[in-house]
Amino acid sequence: MDSFIVSARKYRPASFATVVGQDSITNTLKNAIRNQQIAQAFLFTGPRGVGKTTCARIMAKTINCESLTPEGEACNSCPSCVSFAKSSSFNIYELDAASNNSVDDIRNLVDQVRIPPQAGRYKVYIIDEVHMLSQAAFNAFLKTLEEPPAYAKFILATTEKHKIMPTILSRCQIFDFRRIGVEDIATHLAFVARSEQIEAEPDALHVIAQKADGALRDALSMFDQLVSFAGNSLTYKQVIENLNVLDHDYYFKITDSILAGDISTTLLTLNEIIDNGFEGQYLITGLGQHLRDLLVSQDKETVKLLDTSANIRNLYLQQASRCNPGFLLKALDTCNDYDINYRISNNKRLHLEIALMQLCMLANPEAPSMIKAAPGPEITRQAAPVQKPVTPVAPVDKPLAEIRPEIPAPVVSPQAEKAEIKPSPVNPQAASQPKNTPTQSYSGMNIGNLMNPGSKNLVTEPAAGAEIVETEMPVMSEVFTQADLERVWTEMAGVVAQKLPNLYTTLTCRVPVLHDDNRIVITVDNKIQEGEVFNNRPEIVKFLRSKLSNTSVSIETVVTDKPVEERRPYTDTEKFEAIARNAPDIRKLKDQLNLDIEM
Ligand SMILES: [Zn+2]
Incomplete structure (x- = not known):
C-alpha cells in the first residue's frame, strides 16, 4: 500500500529553479555559489511557509555538489547530491531552536562544528526558529559565529527577525523572504494537481492560494485536505464550502444592488449571507477587499494588482466599468469605518445594515429605492438639524x-x-451649542x-x-x-x-x-x-x-503662555495705584485728605 506523503514534502523544491516565488533570493544565492563568495552565516527571515528551510537545504546540497551545473544548481547525481537526496548526508545538521533552545543544545552544536567534514567541502548548520534560543544559548553561539572554521556555514532561519540580537544580525548575510504571490501559489498548485492527476478548476486553486495568505506550505496542506475530501476533481464550489470562504458571487451581487441603490435586495443578500453562517465582519472586510479590487481594475496599470484567476478578473473588469472612482473611494472609506467599529457595536446586524444602506446612498444619492422604509442613512446623513428661522427679539438698549x-x-x-x-x-x-463650535x-x-x-x-x-x-x-x-x-x-x-x-x-x-x-x-x-x-x-x-x-x-x-506684563489691578490698593499712575492728582488728593484705601 502506498504511504501518503503530504504534498508540501512530496513537492518540496529540490533546486533553486523550482523554489516558488523567491526569484531574487535564489538568483543571489546561485550567483554567490558560482562566484565562490559564500558568506559564513546567513539569516533567512520571513513569514512561515515561504521556503526558508527549503532554500537552506538546497543551499547545503548545492555548495557540496561536486559538479555544479553552469546555472549554479546541484547536479543531483554526484555522491554528495545522492546522499543529500537520501537524507543521509553528514554535512547537514539541522537544529530546531524551538525545541532545543538551551545552552547545552548549542554547546553540542559548537562541539560538532569543531569536527571537519569527512566527505564534501562544507558542513552546513541550519538553525530553525533561531529567535527561540535563550539568551545564554545566544551568547554561547556568538563566539562560534564570530570565528567559524572555513568549512562551517551557518544558515539561521526565523520568522521574527526583530527578536534576534544585533550582534548576531551583524554577522549574517540577511535574506528577507517575501510572502508568495497568489498567482505563484496557484500556478504551483496547478502543477501539483497535474502531477497527481487531479482535475482542479483554476478558480478553486485561486481561492486556496488567497486563503493561504502567501504561505505555500499552508496552501499545499489545504490542497491535500480538500483533495482527500473531494477526490480527483476539485471544484470552486467545493473549495469555498470547505474553506468557509464567501463566494465572490455574493460580492458581485451585493455590489450590483448597491450600485443600483437597491436597498431591499442589498439587505436580502446580507440576510442570505448571515444565514449561511458567515460572520458579519467577514462580509464587511471582504466587501472592502472587493471594492479595492474594483478600484484597481479600473486602470490598465493597476489591474495586475488583482490576485484572481482570469475568469474572475473579467467579472471584475465588467463591474469596475460601471463604477465611478469617486464612489469606490468613498465606499472603501465607509467600509473601513464600519469594519473598525464593528467590534464595539452592540447591534452588529444593524451596524452592517446601516453600512450597506450608506453604500446604497453613496452610489445613488438622489433616489435610492425603499427610502421610506429605510430611513437609516437619511438620518445619519443629516445629523445636524436644520436651523429654524427665529423671530427677532427685542433689541437690548445699548x-x-x-x-x-x-x-x-x-x-x-x-x-x-x-x-x-x-x-x-x-x-x-450648552444644550444647543452647534456642532462646529x-x-x-x-x-x-x-x-x-x-x-x-x-x-x-x-x-x-x-x-x-x-x-x-x-x-x-x-x-x-x-x-x-x-x-x-x-x-x-x-x-x-x-x-x-x-x-x-x-x-x-x-x-x-x-x-x-x-x-x-x-x-x-x-x-x-x-x-x-x-x-x-x-x-x-x-x-x-x-x-x-x-x-x-x-x-x-x-x-x-x-x-500664549507668557504672563501679561502688567497684571490687571485686583485689590483696592492696586486699583488706586493704577488710577494714580494716569492721574497723579488723585494721589495728591488722597495724601492731602489723609485717606485710607483699604476698607
Ligand atoms: Zn552534485
Whole structure:
C-alpha cells in the first residue's frame, strides 16, 4: 500500500529553479555559489511557509555538489547530491531552536562544528526558529559565529527577525523572504494537481492560494485536505464550502444592488449571507477587499494588482466599468469605518445594515429605492438639524443701536436668541451649542444682539457664521492705524462689558496688534479665552469692519503662555495705584485728605 506523503514534502523544491516565488533570493544565492563568495552565516527571515528551510537545504546540497551545473544548481547525481537526496548526508545538521533552545543544545552544536567534514567541502548548520534560543544559548553561539572554521556555514532561519540580537544580525548575510504571490501559489498548485492527476478548476486553486495568505506550505496542506475530501476533481464550489470562504458571487451581487441603490435586495443578500453562517465582519472586510479590487481594475496599470484567476478578473473588469472612482473611494472609506467599529457595536446586524444602506446612498444619492422604509442613512446623513428661522427679539438698549444702518444686521444663532430671552445663570447655550463650535464653555452669551440690535434679517437667513458676515457687507477699504484699532477695540469692550464679562476680560487683557493686510492678532492666555473669541468671532469682525470702515479686517487669536506684563489691578490698593499712575492728582488728593484705601 502506498504511504501518503503530504504534498508540501512530496513537492518540496529540490533546486533553486523550482523554489516558488523567491526569484531574487535564489538568483543571489546561485550567483554567490558560482562566484565562490559564500558568506559564513546567513539569516533567512520571513513569514512561515515561504521556503526558508527549503532554500537552506538546497543551499547545503548545492555548495557540496561536486559538479555544479553552469546555472549554479546541484547536479543531483554526484555522491554528495545522492546522499543529500537520501537524507543521509553528514554535512547537514539541522537544529530546531524551538525545541532545543538551551545552552547545552548549542554547546553540542559548537562541539560538532569543531569536527571537519569527512566527505564534501562544507558542513552546513541550519538553525530553525533561531529567535527561540535563550539568551545564554545566544551568547554561547556568538563566539562560534564570530570565528567559524572555513568549512562551517551557518544558515539561521526565523520568522521574527526583530527578536534576534544585533550582534548576531551583524554577522549574517540577511535574506528577507517575501510572502508568495497568489498567482505563484496557484500556478504551483496547478502543477501539483497535474502531477497527481487531479482535475482542479483554476478558480478553486485561486481561492486556496488567497486563503493561504502567501504561505505555500499552508496552501499545499489545504490542497491535500480538500483533495482527500473531494477526490480527483476539485471544484470552486467545493473549495469555498470547505474553506468557509464567501463566494465572490455574493460580492458581485451585493455590489450590483448597491450600485443600483437597491436597498431591499442589498439587505436580502446580507440576510442570505448571515444565514449561511458567515460572520458579519467577514462580509464587511471582504466587501472592502472587493471594492479595492474594483478600484484597481479600473486602470490598465493597476489591474495586475488583482490576485484572481482570469475568469474572475473579467467579472471584475465588467463591474469596475460601471463604477465611478469617486464612489469606490468613498465606499472603501465607509467600509473601513464600519469594519473598525464593528467590534464595539452592540447591534452588529444593524451596524452592517446601516453600512450597506450608506453604500446604497453613496452610489445613488438622489433616489435610492425603499427610502421610506429605510430611513437609516437619511438620518445619519443629516445629523445636524436644520436651523429654524427665529423671530427677532427685542433689541437690548445699548449705545450701538445707531451704528451704520445701511449695513445689514448679522444673523443671530439660536443659542444667542435663547440666552437673550431667558438669561438664565446656568450656561443657557450648552444644550444647543452647534456642532462646529469649540467645546469650551463660557458663562457669557453671544454678543451678536448686543452689538447689532434691531436685526432685520433674522427670518430669512438660515444660519450664522463668518462667511455670511463677509458676504453681507459692502466693500470698504478705509486705511486705519493701530491707534484707530485700539480706540474701536476699547469701544467694543465697553459694549460687551456688562453683559459678557468674560469676553470683556479676554478683550481687554492685552492690546490687539494690527498686522499686514488688516489682520488683527489677539493674544489670549488659554484655550478658554480663545473659545470665547471664536464663539463671538463673526460679531467681533463685523463690529471692527463697520467701525473701521474696512471690510478686509480679519482677526486671529494666538494662545500664549507668557504672563501679561502688567497684571490687571485686583485689590483696592492696586486699583488706586493704577488710577494714580494716569492721574497723579488723585494721589495728591488722597495724601492731602489723609485717606485710607483699604476698607
Ligand atoms: Zn552534485
